[in-house]
Amino acid sequence: MDDVAAPGREGTPLPGHEARCGALLEETLxxxxxxxxxxxxxxxxxATNSAAQSLLGRKASELLGQDFHDLLxxxxxxxxxxxxxxxxxxxxLTGDTRHGDADWFACGDGTLVELSWLVTPYASGAGVTGASGALVMLYEPEQPEIDPGDAEHSAPLTELxxxxxxxxxxxxxTSTLDVDVALHRLAALTVPRLADWAVFDLLTERDEVRRVLVMEHKDGVLAGRDDLQGPMPPVPAESLMPLSRALRGAASSIAGPSTYQGPPDSGIAVEQQRLFNVTGMHSAAIAPIRGLRDVLGALTLGRSRRPEAFVPGDLPLLEDLTRRAGLALDNARLYQRQRKVAETMQRHLLPQVPVVPGLEMTARYVPAPDASSVGGDWYDAFPLSAPAHALSAPAHALAIGDVVGHDLEAAAGMAQVRNxxxxxxxxxxxxxxxxxxARLDEAVLHxxxxxxxxxxxxxxTLGEDSLWRVRWTNAGHPPPLLITHDGQTRYLEEGRxxxxxxxxxxxxxxxVTVLPPRATLLLYTDGLVESPQHVIDHGLDRLRRHAASLAHRPLSSFCDSLLDQVRPSxxxxxxxxxxxxxPPIP
Known part of the structure; x- marks a missing residue:
């Protein structure tokens, strides 16, 4: 048997009756x-059984206490x-019994395995083993029986x-705004249903050509060919070769090895000749990918294993596919341009942290993954003007805030508030x-x-005892977190x-509080601790525990690790x- 998978979280031993229940659960699994x-x-x-550990290539200690979804x-x-x-x-969440034909799961060695699954809720007696949850059973999907006389590819498509x-x-x-994802999806839809190979050549904004994706159907799976991808020679205006014509927006056409047997008329023809030689394609259909205004690239579908060649009757379907691909790529590129503009705007709106003698200071901003990449979250740090009484040293201000909204309007409002x-x-x-x-609140309102x-x-401010003091007020924001060098933590709940x-x-x-030597003060916005699945107290406790474990890290690494480990997925x-x-004690 592999590692014992005790049902207590993260290997915590269970006393008395719960331990006996745990042993029974382990034996049952x-x-x-x-x-x-x-x-x-x-x-x-x-809890897991040894069959799951073997299937996933992970020991029990690598599974217990981990989030099933995030890990696998x-x-x-x-x-x-x-x-x-x-x-x-x-x-x-719903307590239902459900089944999935095939999903992908990450193994311990980094590979992926496609598995079917059945999940069913459970609930038993009191104790750790009695908490409700679900039993997930994983198994390899049933492979359809293939008659030896059948070809590797599917039958010709009917009109339906x-x-x-x-x-x-x-x-x-239309369900993605990621160019790479869209191309992979189109490849999976066309190979091996229509061809054995899918080749995508895209034009950049500078009219340069890149072969961005080459996918092959081999041994029952789609596999990428990185050796055939990369930059391509320019498209000559006079070339009559099929790919050159498609990249200029001409109608789709059919090509084969004989198309490129003569002397090549351009560098791009040389690359096409190499493509046919390496892949063994005996027939290919090539169609332009057109956007609303410009030609975005070309799709080449090639056949090497299936014996029948492409015929002119296949081209209307290919053109319908590339027309849809063009609209999707147009939308994705427009989104990426807007995203770049938004990110540039956000970088200019958020300041560089000042250098404060005797203190380390750093800041981070992570945009929302599925929004316009800008929002109302902001931070600021700046020196204050010299005080009226000359005996005290100039102070520095530290601020963090969140304006309601997740769009450019929220970012503009954030800039108003900060200024x-x-x-x-x-x-x-x-x-x-x-x-x-209080004065800012009145100005914001009017x-x-x-x-x-x-x-x-x-x-x-720096006191006469050489210790730093922080004085703050909190306007409805999550409380700052103070972490001492030895890992003790305290939320600064006062001043609300x-x-x-x-x-x-x-x-x-x-x-007001005095900051101990080598202590870390963390200010953050609610995106670090809030999750649709949990109350905010869960996120605050998670932040506190992770921050304590990272107390000895350099400040930059401390912030990066917190964002990686704590931010809800x-x-x-x-x-x-x-x-x-x-700083340390002087």
């Missing part, structure tokens, strides 16, 4: 003749599957098959953070186009008040983080 994984209500693995579930390209599209998680293929193509291509805050704080260096935020916002404003823009006038409070919000670390 081992008796199953299929791979079985038991997960709790949170989707964490609480992938798409066919190895990318994590969004939680909102995970049918196993849906079954867990063609209509179904076009409908599926439309659905698949007004800077002006108020700079012009009143002696004012308490609460007074500055002059800014901002619905509501949360924020924290803090001032940093109403968020901005409500129109409710209530006194705002300040709080099912959260579509952007995240801003700013952190500082105090």
């Amino acid at each position: 081992e008796k199953l003749r299929t791979s079985a994984v038991m997960i709790d209500d949170d989707g964490l693995v609480v 579930h992938r798409d066919r390209y190895g990318h994590p599957v969004p939680r909102t599209r995970c049918r196993i998680r849906k079954a867990l 098959d063609r209509l179904a293929l076009l409908a599926e193509t439309t659905t698949q291509l 007004m805050l800077r002006a108020f704080a700079w012009s009143n260096p002696d004012a308490a953070p609460s007074a500055v935020v 002059t800014a186009e901002v619905p509501m916002a949360t924020m924290i404003l803090a001032t940093l 008040g109403m968020l901005l823009g409500t129109g409710v006038t209530l006194p705002r409070l300040d709080a 099912d959260n579509d919000d952007d995240v801003a983080v700013i952190a500082l670390r105090t």
